[in-house]
Amino acid sequence: MAELILTGAAGRLEARYNQAESENAPIALILHNHPKAGGSMQDRVTVMLHKLFVERGFSTLRFNFRGVGRSQGNFDNGQGELSDAASALDWLQSQNPVAPVTWVAGYSFGSYIALQLLMRRPEIDGFITVATPANHYDLSFLAPCPSSGMMFYGSNDQVSPPADLERSASKIRTQKGETVEWEMIEGADHFYRNELDLLRDRAANYLDRRLAQPRKAAPAPRR
Structure with a gap:
C-alpha cells in the first residue's frame, strides 16, 4: 500500500492507495466517517471497505x-468534503485511465458524501454505504438515483436510527435499470463494535453478486 499526498481544493490530502496488477482494473474510492467525531481513513469500517x-x-x-x-484545510460541513472526494476521484481516474468500472463506498458521514458524489459523476457504476446518517441529512437529492447500490445499517444504531434510514431509502427512486437495496445488520451499533465481520461478509456477498452481473452501458462523456 502506497502512502500519498494528493492535491485538493484546500491543499494537500493524505491518502492510502493500492494499485491493482491489471492495467484495466476497476477502481474504488472509499470515504471515511465524520471528521468532527474522530473520523479518519484509519477507521476500522473504512479500512474494511478498502x-x-x-x-x-x-x-x-x-x-x-x-x-x-x-490533510490541509478545515471542516466545511460537507461542501468542501465533496470537493475533496471529487479531487480524489479525479486522481484515481488519472492513474487508471482505462478502468472499466468505478465504485464508491462510504461510512457514516462518508456515505452521505459518497451519495452526493455519485449524483454528480455519471461514470460511477455502483456504491456501498454503511450507517448513512439519514436523520442528519436529507437524502431527497437521490431523485432519481443514477446507480445501483447497497445501504447497510445496524439494528442497534443509536446515532443513525434504522427507522430513519428505512424511511429515506423507501422513498428513493432510481433511473431505469438501477436498483437501490438496503439491508439491516442485526445487533450492530453505529460503530459495528461486535458485528464488523458480519458486515464484511454481507458487503462481500453484495459486491460479488454485482460484479457477476453484466455491466451497464457506459455514460456519455462529461463536458
Missing part, C-alpha cells in the same frame, strides 16, 4: 478529508 475492494482486484483509494491527519 480491503474488500482490494481483494477483488480494484485499484482502491482512501484519504483523509480536509483538516484530518495531514
